[in-house]
Amino acid sequence: MARNHDQRHDRLTQLIRDSRNQDTGVERLSAGGRDRVLGAAWTESPTSTGIPSLFLPIRRWTWAVMAPTVALAFVFGSMFFTAEAPEAGASLLSIEKRGGQVIFNIANGGQPHRVYRSSSPQELADPSDLQPFAQAQGSFRDSVQSQAGESNLVFYRID
Amino acid sequence: MDDKQAKDDERDVRAARDGDARALESLLDRHQARVFRVLRLMGILLDDRDDVAQEVFIRIFRHLGSYDARRRFDSWVYRITVNAAHDHRCRHAGRVHLDADDPGVARQIHEEAEPSGGPDAGLAAAESSRELMGLLESLSARERAIFILCDLEERTPRQVARDLAISAITVRRHLGRARRHLRRLVDEKV
Numbered sequence: 034m035a036r037n038h039d040q041r042h043d044r045l046t047q048l049i050r051d052s053r054n055q056d057t058g059v060e061r062l063s064a065g066g067r068d069r070v071l072g073a074a075w076t077e078s079p080t081s082t083g084i085p086s087l088f089l090p091i092r093r094w095t096w097a098v099m100a101p102t103v104a105l106a107f108v109f110g111s112m113f114f115t116a117e118a119p120e121a122g123a124s125l126l127s128i129e130k131r132g133g134q135v136i137f138n139i140a141n142g143g144q145p146h147r148v149y150r151s152s153s154p155q156e157l158a159d160p161s162d163l164q165p166f167a168q169a170q171g172s173f174r175d176s177v178q179s180q181a182g183e184s185n186l187v188f189y190r191i192d
Numbered sequence: 193m194d195d196k197q198a199k200d201d202e203r204d205v206r207a208a209r210d211g212d213a214r215a216l217e218s219l220l221d222r223h224q225a226r227v228f229r230v231l232r233l234m235g236i237l238l239d240d241r242d243d244v245a246q247e248v249f250i251r252i253f254r255h256l257g258s259y260d261a262r263r264r265f266d267s268w269v270y271r272i273t274v275n276a277a278h279d280h281r282c283r284h285a286g287r288v289h290l291d292a293d294d295p296g297v298a299r300q301i302h303e304e305a306e307p308s309g310g311p312d313a314g315l316a317a318a319e320s321s322r323e324l325m326g327l328l329e330s331l332s333a334r335e336r337a338i339f340i341l342c343d344l345e346e347r348t349p350r351q352v353a354r355d356l357a358i359s360a361i362t363v364r365r366h367l368g369r370a371r372r373h374l375r376r377l378v379d380e381k382v
Contacts, residue, residue, distance in 0.1 A: 045378045048327070051320040052233070052344050060228040066246045067220070074216055074253035158279070159251060 073161070126191070138172045139191065145170045149190040157190040197222065201265035208256055220249055223269050226345075230270065233340045234277035235329060240284075248276045263354070270345075270355040274337045281333070327374050335370040342367050 062070065127138045139146060150166035151157050167173045169191070200222065207215035227248050231241050251272050259268060328336050341352045342363070349367065353360040 045374055048320055048324040049343055051317065052324055053346065055317060055321065060232075060241070061224055062220070062245055062249070063242050066242050070220065070246050070249040070253065071213070071216060073250045074256075159247065161250065 134174050134176055136172060136174045137169070137189070137191075139169060147192045148173055149192070150175070151188055151190075157188055160190060160192075198264055198266070202261065205256065205259065205261060205265060208253075216253060219252075219265070223266070224249075226266070226269065227273050230273045230340060230345070231277050233325075233328065233344055234274065234281070234336065235325065236277050236280055240280065244276055244280050247280075248273050251276065267351065267355045270341060270347075271357065274341075274356065278333055278337075327377055330377060331370050331373065335366050335373070338363055338366045339370040339374070343371075 126140065129136050129138075137148075146169045147165045148167040148169050149157055149160040149163050151160075151163065156163060166175075166189070175189075201219065204212075204215040204218045204222075208219065224245065227245050228241060231244055231248075232238075236244050248269075252269065259265070328339070331339060337356065338352060341347045341355060342349060347355070349360050349363040352363045356363070
């Protein structure tokens with residue numbers, strides 16, 4: 034009985050040991066994958082200096098805003114658990130509803146911002162596959178009315 | 193990860209933020225084996241791993257500007273890798289299922305596991321890998337990530353707590369539960 038017990042626990046220990054010793058060093062990014070990764074890092078740059086936006090001295094800021102059909106609410110900060118969202122001051126973004134439109138005013142709108150729009154916050158966590166909804170400088174607007182078949186809860190990401 | 197590597201990371205992150213392309217490549221080269229290893233253990237199949245690894249590094253580099261340099265870089269890599277693996281599995285919930293009895297999956301494990309020791313060593317490694325992956329599939333996502341990081345990547349509960357942004361108590365609780373569960377499964381098999 035004691036021997037059986039040892040065998041069982043030895044087996045789990047053995048599996049752990051095998052996994053630690055398994056040679057996985059050969060697994061590497063494909064040449065195409067490597068190019069894509071490095072290319073993506075460098076093509077992020079909105080400037081002509083060759084410095085990608087992610088390396089700008091000003092920390093990137095991200096907001097996610099929820100705009101339901103009737104009420105309007107917004108949340109700042111960490112919507113995405115995949116990356117650390119920098120702190121954002123409440124004064125950076127103001128939102129107002131005028132008629133059938135909602136208008137977003139960006140306080141530091143002197144520089145261009147990419148705005149993504151989706152009914153899925155997961156999609157916005159990594160918007161690389163999404164087309165920007167708008168290229169905003171200062172402000173942008175969207176219709177409050179939800180269209181048929183569209184979720185009435187819409188999330189925005191402003192980079 | 194030793195202190196030298198941590199210092200190299202620190203230096204490369206700083207250089208990359210200053211626009212040094214070679215620093216990005218160094219970070220990629222230093223961490224890609226770790227990323228692939230964790231993705232494999234998280235159940236990302238061989239055919240998908242290159243894509244998910246690309247996603248991991250794109251996320252890392254894209255957010256390098258907001259990375260807090262007071263934290264260890266490897267910890268950040270672990271977090272993004274685990275999250276990317278989790279996202280991928282959620283997106284492909286029906287497809288990414290490691291069934292040890294599936295001949296295609298078994299062949300893939302065998303091919304991956306066959307080391308330079310030849311076919312016999314490859315078979316033994318494949319069997320071991322298949323058994324472990326089957327066991328890992330029975331854990332919840334969080335238990336699996338914690339067990340992988342603690343017991344297979346040999347990180348301390350305190351480090352894993354930092355990796356996953358949860359408390360060390362939570363790590364220990366889930367780790368204990370995962371180990372008990374796996375032992376029970378092994379017991380049932382014997």
